[in-house]
Amino acid sequence: MKRLFGGGLLLTVLFICLGLLLFGGAQAISFDTFTAESMTNSADHRIFWLLKIPRLLLVLTVGGALAMVGGTYQILFNNSLADPYILGVSSSVTLGLVVAEIFLGWPSNSIKAMGIGLGFALIVILLLLFCFYFHKLQNMERVVLFGVGINFLFSSALFILISLQNHTLGSGSMRWLFGNIPWIELKESFALIAITAPIGIIIVIFGRYLDGLSLGDTVARTLGFNPNHVRGFYLVLTSLLLTSVTCLTGSIGFIGLVVPHCVRLVFAPRSSRVLLLISFVFGALFLAVSDTISRSILPPLEFPIGMVTTLLGGPLFLYLLWKR
Amino acid sequence: MFLLSFTKLLVLCSIIIGASPLEASQKVPKIITTSPTLTELIFQLGYGKTLVATSEFSDYPKEAKSLPTIGSLFYPSLEKIVRFSPDYVLVDSESTPHTLVTQLNKVKLASISIHLRSVEELFTSSKTLLQEIFRAQHLTILEEKTKQLQSNTKIxxxxxxxxxxxxxxxxxxxxxxxxxxxxxxxxxxxxxxxxxxxxxxxxxxxxxxxxxxxxxxxxxxxxxxxxxxxxxxxxxxxxxxxxxxxxxxxxxxxxxxxxxxxxxxxxxxxxx
Structure with a gap:
């Protein structure tokens, strides 16, 4: 009961923050924006519909997806330090986008550049699956180590590319390293939701297989499924989900690692499905609040979102750890 | 024999005069710049020939492209700088790592930090370079640029x-x-x-x-x-x-x- 009350209270606070996000932020807007007829063409009206709403949808989707992937990896690898970026998929996307920007001159927010990012990610996913099925990588520890290796390799390549650029004015490519919430239109927000929502739903629907995996391979087999097939299936799904959000925002740290742990500490969910669902909700709200704060600390400045998520989440996580 | 020596002398004089506005009797300083901006500035002041090396991406004017490089803007190589034994290293205070100046001091190489955050700083830095490094007697080039700027802004x-x-x-x-x-x-x-x-x-x-x-x-x-x-x-x-x-x-x-x-x-x- 106490846990439920605590969780409810936390959720209420986060929803209040969400309201503040819509009407506060770097430029606060009043409710009159929606009532007065003369306001329908005002700057506030445009800020609300052109900037705030698409951005909110984007951060909710990205935050939720990252927390969900983090939660899934922690179960899949049986490793509490697993985060969404552990397999190197996101660094491959980042490398693809930077390659497209530097060598092809395509802006990294263009569909063409995202296609290159997706291509790089697919290569890594296929490599991962190939090694997983044919080269004795079925030990999950090895999969993680393989991912760490890929991560180092691609990150180094990324740094080399960035340092080889003409630094007359610095480089916009650096944003991929720290995460960035770009401006997107409403239709693009819906397109992202249309891509990520089915993947998220499938991950949750088949969540019972994750429960089986968490009890060990022998138990999983007695429950009637092949644990390696489930792992392969989840590796593909989570990689696709991660690729679709990283293409837009780069690597936003901390959410995928810490939100599932916080959910475990506060709610102690009994199944993977519940864990992933609550992680999605809290990851989404956590990123939305972090985004609002990043733009409200010292307007008109906007701080890198990854920095805010870490600053906010770190103390919260340590507090929860201390209390439990 | 005399004619040959006289021709050699003429050639030498023309090289010195053509090379830079430095006085013929004056020792030509060896300069290294740590940013493309400083390279461009030195050429604009008329002392491009004093440069012995520069940073990567120094692509303007064309002559700058043929100069040896000492590394990129953010990662200049101290070893390469030392190898050229420059008289001065011009450090771009905006982008070059601050540690470079300390390192240059340790290896007993003279360095000058240049700040270029405003038009005024461009003129004062240029004046410093002309007077302290190149020992220029006249600042005609800066006077011309100042007049040009004043007449342009008036419109x-x-x-x-x-x-x-x-x-x-x-x-x-x-x-x-x-x-x-x-x-x-x-x-x-x-x-x-x-x-x-x-x-x-x-x-x-x-x-x-x-x-x-x-x-x-x-x-x-x-x-x-x-x-x-x-x-x-x-x-x-x-x-x-x-x-x-x-x-x-x-x-x-x-x-x-x-x-x-x-x-x-x-x-x-x-x-x-």
């Missing part, structure tokens, strides 16, 4: 508000403490970013940007797609306001040298 009496976009995503602007912003201010422009903001290239929120439309929005780009994209966005964000969108080519405006001074008035004449 513009209209005040206007402006913003300069460095990158669209994330939205990064030129702050007040940048050379380009200062230069445009000389022509009657007012950068809409708060002048108390110390950051040179702050990342700003899009909401603030939309709420504060400038009269002229500059974008530092060579790519037409970027300008088209910003044009499209500007029409959405400010449908009822006239925001003049102007592209600034990085070839002319990215480096705080005398080059932007030569091109800005033509750009502003068109824009206003």
């Amino acid at each position: 513009f009496s209209k005040n206007f508000r402006f913003l300069i976009v460095a990158w669209i995503s994330p939205l990064t602007l030129f702050g007040n403490s940048t050379f380009l912003s200062d230069l445009i201010s000389k022509y009657g422009g007012q950068n809409l970013l708060n002048s108390n903001l110390q950051a040179a290239y702050p990342q700003v929120s899009l909401e603030w940007f939309v709420k504060n439309p400038p009269d002229i929005l500059f974008l530092l780009t060579n790519q037409k797609e970027n300008l088209d994209e910003l044009q499209r966005l500007a029409q959405k964000w400010w449908p009822n306001q006239k925001v003049n969108l102007v592209a600034l080519s990085p070839d002319y405006f990215a480096r705080p040298t005398f080059t932007p001074l030569e091109h800005i008035s033509a750009i502003l004449k068109d824009a206003l």
Whole structure:
């Protein structure tokens, strides 16, 4: 009961923050924006519909997806330090986008550049699956180590590319390293939701297989499924989900690692499905609040979102750890 | 024999005179620059031939391309610098790591830090270089540039508000403490970013940007797609306001040298 009350209270606070996000932020807007007829063409009206709403949808989707992937990896690898970026998929996307920007001159927010990012990610996913099925990588520890290796390799390549650029004015490519919430239109927000929502739903629907995996391979087999097939299936799904959000925002740290742990500490969910669902909700709200704060600390400045998520989440996580 | 020696002497004199405005009796200093900006500036002051090495991407003027390099802007190689035994290393205080100056002191190499965050700093730094390193007797070149700037700015009496976009995503602007912003201010422009903001290239929120439309929005780009994209966005964000969108080519405006001074008035004449 106490846990439920605590969780409810936390959720209420986060929803209040969400309201503040819509009407506060770097430029606060009043409710009159929606009532007065003369306001329908005002700057506030445009800020609300052109900037705030698409951005909110984007951060909710990205935050939720990252927390969900983090939660899934922690179960899949049986490793509490697993985060969404552990397999190197996101660094491959980042490398693809930077390659497209530097060598092809395509802006990294263009569909063409995202296609290159997706291509790089697919290569890594296929490599991962190939090694997983044919080269004795079925030990999950090895999969993680393989991912760490890929991560180092691609990150180094990324740094080399960035340092080889003409630094007359610095480089916009650096944003991929720290995460960035770009401006997107409403239709693009819906397109992202249309891509990520089915993947998220499938991950949750088949969540019972994750429960089986968490009890060990022998138990999983007695429950009637092949644990390696489930792992392969989840590796593909989570990689696709991660690729679709990283293409837009780069690597936003901390959410995928810490939100599932916080959910475990506060709610102690009994199944993977519940864990992933609550992680999605809290990851989404956590990123939305972090985004609002990043733009409200010292307007008109906007701080890198990854920095805010870490600053906010770190103390919260340590507090929860201390209390439990 | 005498004729041959006289010819040699003539050739030698012509080399010295042609090489730089240094006095023939004066020892030619060996200079290394740590940024493309400083390389360009040294050439503009007429002492390009004193450069023995420079940083990567020093591509202007053409002669700079053939110079040996000492590494990139952020990672200059101390070993390479020492190998050239320069008399002076000109350090770009904006971009070169601060540790380089300490390292240069340790290896007993003279260095001069150059700040180029405003038009005034460009002139004072140039004067320092001319007087302290090149021992120039006359500052004719600077006097000419000052006159040129004064006559150019006089034509513009209209005040206007402006913003300069460095990158669209994330939205990064030129702050007040940048050379380009200062230069445009000389022509009657007012950068809409708060002048108390110390950051040179702050990342700003899009909401603030939309709420504060400038009269002229500059974008530092060579790519037409970027300008088209910003044009499209500007029409959405400010449908009822006239925001003049102007592209600034990085070839002319990215480096705080005398080059932007030569091109800005033509750009502003068109824009206003």
